[in-house]
Amino acid sequence: MHIFPFVVVAWVLGVGLYGIVTSRHLIHLIMCLIVVQSSTYVLLLAVGYRTGAIAPYFYDAPVHTPAVDPVVQALALTDVVVEAAVTALLLSFAIQAHKRFGTLDPQELVQLKG
Amino acid sequence: MNQLLPLPTVIPLLAAAGISALNPLLRDKRQVLDAVAILTSACVAVILLVIMVNTEHGDSVYWFAGFRPIHHHAAIGIDFAAGPLSSGLACLAAVLVTAAMIFSWRYFERVATYYHALMLVFLAGMTGFCLTGDVFDMFVWFELMGVSAYALTAYRPEERGPIQGALNFAITNSVGAYLSLSGIALIYGRTGALNMAQIGHFIARHRPDGLVVSAFLLIIIGLLIKGSIVPFHFWLADAHAVAPTPVCVLFSGVMVELGLYGVARVYWSTFGQALGHRTVITAMLMTLGLLTAVAGALFCFRERHLKRLLAFSTISHAGMFLTGIALLTPLGLAGAALYVAGHALVKAALFLCVGIVLHRLGSVNESTLHGRGRGLPVTGLIFTLAAFGLADLPPFATFLGKGWIEDSASAHGMTWIIVIMVICSVLVGGAVLRVAGGVFYGLGDPPSEDPEMAKGASEETSETESDKQRTPLTMIIPTAALTLVAAVIALLPGLGSAIQAAAVRFQDQTAYNATVLSGAHVAHPAALFPPESAGIAVSDVVTGVVSAVAGLILAFLALYWRRLPLLRRGFEPGTGLTGPIQRLQSGIVNDYVTWIVVGFACLGGVLAFTIR
Numbered sequence: 001m002h003i004f005p006f007v008v009v010a011w012v013l014g015v016g017l018y019g020i021v022t023s024r025h026l027i028h029l030i031m032c033l034i035v036v037q038s039s040t041y042v043l044l045l046a047v048g049y050r051t052g053a054i055a056p057y058f059y060d061a062p063v064h065t066p067a068v069d070p071v072v073q074a075l076a077l078t079d080v081v082v083e084a085a086v087t088a089l090l091l092s093f094a095i096q097a098h099k100r101f102g103t104l105d106p107q108e109l110v111q112l113k114g
Numbered sequence: 115m116n117q118l119l120p121l122p123t124v125i126p127l128l129a130a131a132g133i134s135a136l137n138p139l140l141r142d143k144r145q146v147l148d149a150v151a152i153l154t155s156a157c158v159a160v161i162l163l164v165i166m167v168n169t170e171h172g173d174s175v176y177w178f179a180g181f182r183p184i185h186h187h188a189a190i191g192i193d194f195a196a197g198p199l200s201s202g203l204a205c206l207a208a209v210l211v212t213a214a215m216i217f218s219w220r221y222f223e224r225v226a227t228y229y230h231a232l233m234l235v236f237l238a239g240m241t242g243f244c245l246t247g248d249v250f251d252m253f254v255w256f257e258l259m260g261v262s263a264y265a266l267t268a269y270r271p272e273e274r275g276p277i278q279g280a281l282n283f284a285i286t287n288s289v290g291a292y293l294s295l296s297g298i299a300l301i302y303g304r305t306g307a308l309n310m311a312q313i314g315h316f317i318a319r320h321r322p323d324g325l326v327v328s329a330f331l332l333i334i335i336g337l338l339i340k341g342s343i344v345p346f347h348f349w350l351a352d353a354h355a356v357a358p359t360p361v362c363v364l365f366s367g368v369m370v371e372l373g374l375y376g377v378a379r380v381y382w383s384t385f386g387q388a389l390g391h392r393t394v395i396t397a398m399l400m401t402l403g404l405l406t407a408v409a410g411a412l413f414c415f416r417e418r419h420l421k422r423l424l425a426f427s428t429i430s431h432a433g434m435f436l437t438g439i440a441l442l443t444p445l446g447l448a449g450a451a452l453y454v455a456g457h458a459l460v461k462a463a464l465f466l467c468v469g470i471v472l473h474r475l476g477s478v479n480e481s482t483l484h485g486r487g488r489g490l491p492v493t494g495l496i497f498t499l500a501a502f503g504l505a506d507l508p509p510f511a512t513f514l515g516k517g518w519i520e521d522s523a524s525a526h527g528m529t530w531i532i533v534i535m536v537i538c539s540v541l542v543g544g545a546v547l548r549v550a551g552g553v554f555y556g557l558g559d560p561p562s563e564d565p566e567m568a569k570g571a572s573e574e575t576s577e578t579e580s581d582k583q584r585t586p587l588t589m590i591i592p593t594a595a596l597t598l599v600a601a602v603i604a605l606l607p608g609l610g611s612a613i614q615a616a617a618v619r620f621q622d623q624t625a626y627n628a629t630v631l632s633g634a635h636v637a638h639p640a641a642l643f644p645p646e647s648a649g650i651a652v653s654d655v656v657t658g659v660v661s662a663v664a665g666l667i668l669a670f671l672a673l674y675w676r677r678l679p680l681l682r683r684g685f686e687p688g689t690g691l692t693g694p695i696q697r698l699q700s701g702i703v704n705d706y707v708t709w710i711v712v713g714f715a716c717l718g719g720v721l722a723f724t725i726r
Contacts, residue, residue: 013296020289020707026281029703033288040295047303072302075250079295082257086288089264093271093281100274106703109281111274 005046013039026094026104030087037083041076048072118165119176119194122158122204122241129154130234137227144225151215151230155237159208162241166201170612173197173619173629175247183631189309195247195630198616199451203375204244206455207368210462211237213592214360217466220586221360221473229269236262236364243372247630249298249333249384250308252376253291256340260287263369267357279356282703286349289710290339297332300325301384310383311630314623318387327725328718330385335714337380340373343436344406345709347429348699351413354425359469362421366428366465367458371435375454378439378447382621392442394724398717399440404534406433411541413699415672418561420468420478420549424461427504427542431457434535438519445522448617452604453515459600460503460510464546466593467497470585471553480549485556492590494554500597501550505543507662508655511604517654536661543665548672558673610650 012035019032048069054061056070098104101111129150133140140147168174174196181191196204211233218225239259246252264287268280302308304325305316317326335346342350350370354362381395389395410430417423431453438450468478470493477483487494503510516535523531551557603609619625628634671678698705 009296017289017707017711020285021704021711023704029285033285036289037292040292040299043296043299047299069306071308072299075299075302078250078254082254082261082291085261086257086264086284089261090281090284090288093264093268093277093284096268096271096277097281100272100277106281109274109278110701111278 002051005042005049009039009043009046012036012042024105024107026097026106027091029106030090030094033090034083034087037079040079044072044076044079116174116176118161118168119174119196119245120178121161122165122208122245123238125158125161126154126234126238126241130231130238133227133231133234140227147225147227147230148215148219151234152212152219154234155208155211155215158237158241159205159212162201162205162208165196166198166205169196169198169201170616172635173626175630175633182633183309183312189307189312189631192251193247193309193630194245195311195626196245197620198612199447199620200244200375200379202451202616203368203372203454204241206458207240207244207364207372208237210364210367210458213462213466213596214363216592217363217469217589218358218360219588221469221589222358229266232262232266233361233364236266240364240368240372244375247310247383248308249301249310249313249380252310252379253295253298256294256336256376257291259369259372260284260291260340263353263361263365266361267353269358269361273356275356278701279352279354282701282706283349283353285703286346286706286710287339289707290336290346292336293714294333294336297329297336300332301329304329309630310380311627314384314387315627315631317385318623320388322389322391322725324722326385326388327721330380330389331714331718331721333380334377335710335717337373337376338402339710340370341377341436342370342373342406342429342432343402344409344429344433345713347406347410347432348706348709350429351422351425351699352701354428355419355422359421359465359472362424363462363465366424367462370428370432371454371458374432374435374439374450377436378450378620382623383626386621387623389725391725394721396440396442398720400437400531403433403436403438403440404531406430406436407538408433408534411538415541415545417545418480420471420480420483421465423480423545423549424464424468427546428461430538430542431461434516434519434538437531437535438515438522441519441522441526441528442621443522443526444614444617444621445518445525447620448614449515449518449520449522451515451617452511452518452610452613455603456503456511456513456515456600459596459603460500460512463496463500463593463596463600464504466589466596467493467500470589470593473589474585480552481560483553484560485552487554488556490554490585493585493593494550496590496593496597497554498547498550500600501543501546502662503597503600504546505662505665506539506658508658509602509605510600512600513658513661514604514610514650514654517651517657520657521651521654532657536657536664539661540664540668543662544668544672547665547669551669551673558670559676561672604650 016032016036020029023029050066050068053066053068056067101109176194177191183189239255242255243259264280264284267283268276270276301313305313307313339346354365407430410426414423414426417426435450435454438446472478475486503512506513506516520532
């Protein structure tokens, strides 16, 4: 198994987390959360990949042809659905935050403290 | 009987879908909505109770669409695997949802349809999370539970507090969920399996390597964030302070505990045999648990905002539950399970009492409420009883659960843990009893006003129409019933030995594998104590009484502090703890995620150097 995809996963995860930690804008922060999640897509697809294998679709291929793992693709799809729900909800919160606080800087949302 | 297993998730999901689809028709029919929600959750509670009783002598397993494992060890399908502990926890969730829905009936003057739908989806997420035997399925239920919880936190999106609380809650928990998913992907890459039993069966045959350890750590980080363990706990107080009170009941009562249940489930169903190194796991989880218990108790004692006070007490208790789990003994786990049940019931009652106070008096600030609760004698009585329950006074179930954890710790030469746990109980009990004495009986002096907290509490009033003249019965009855149940369950004959036998079986990974993968019936394990004694030792009763009395003394000290002649003036008990620690609870989500990364790095470092 090639190491390269896993380096990408670690890089994307690290970049996303760095973005969340340093973000000064809620929309940017939510995008960084999506970047963190993107690392899981790469990871899922990487663990199911087989060099030289076909897509898991046997319409025009013999049944015993090596194929990449279809399970991880199903998992990645589920993951996308989850992400869509979470992101939509978070963006709606961001709109409300802008209406109520007049800012999108997470460090200036100061209703709750201590 | 296995056919019952999917119902606790299917019924609430269908009901929620039905309510949402019929939204235009039901918008003005409040009674119909409430009746549907209450009946659905009560029905789920009954089904789960039946499942729990039926699994007393063996776990039941349900394979969706009949995809049973082939060749004994290859599970293609997704299963629900219920034992007494998992179905019991799910049943607890359903009971609390029922109580919260009955309470909401008169609590909200007007309520949007999606409130009922979200509560039912939340219930489905929690029961699915408890029952599933598949690690990816667990992630999906975790997210379903999470998304509905985020939306419920921001139920009043036109205010500032709920938006900030919901954002902090959603972002921290989502980061945790994605880390968990990375762990799941890694372990799938190694084993080609998603079924917990099958993964466990596969990895137990090899020495634990870096990949297995990383996968374990990644998976439990997400669950520890949900379980509000230091340093991942910051979101909890923010979310609890702003969520509607009936929703807080569920957050504090079961959602946080579900995170810790997830840690236990993943450890004993999947990773336990493969990891080995039990002392390392014990040391790591116990350090986190005790830190959490102490930090939560200190924050709890200095808090004046009633909902945040109860939230910090939940953090403290979560730490104690994790300590019980971390012992990795059947008695420790049984203690944690019983403690979770007792805590959920009294904490739910306390939150509902705070809801009644908010409904009648329009505030949740201890300083401004001082003595104003004298007009609510029944609520005051229930609150005081539940506060004693939280302070571990026998016969509330909390004392026995904590007693078992302490017994198990001292049996393993860790007697010092008892001291820390008793101190935490005293601080938490003292804080809640101080509220009971001050608010409902007007004892002592009002605590000094903290301008920050007064600002935070001033927004609370719009949650319910306040300044009502009388408390509706639908708000009193669930509150009283929860307190009563908490007081009697520890005394039920045979319950103690049943929980202990369940804990023994929960930790028996070989038996779990056989049940799930081969459908084998495993012999009923023996309980640790003979059934007739129910495991109540004199020492448990004594520690419980001592903690409760010490909590009461502490409460009186706090209330009459300024009248004590010998102490220097100007110093308020609890205020010495502010300053640097308080600033950590900054309300800024960047900081919270930084703590997650730091905690993750520290735990990773510890495991990298210890497990080989």
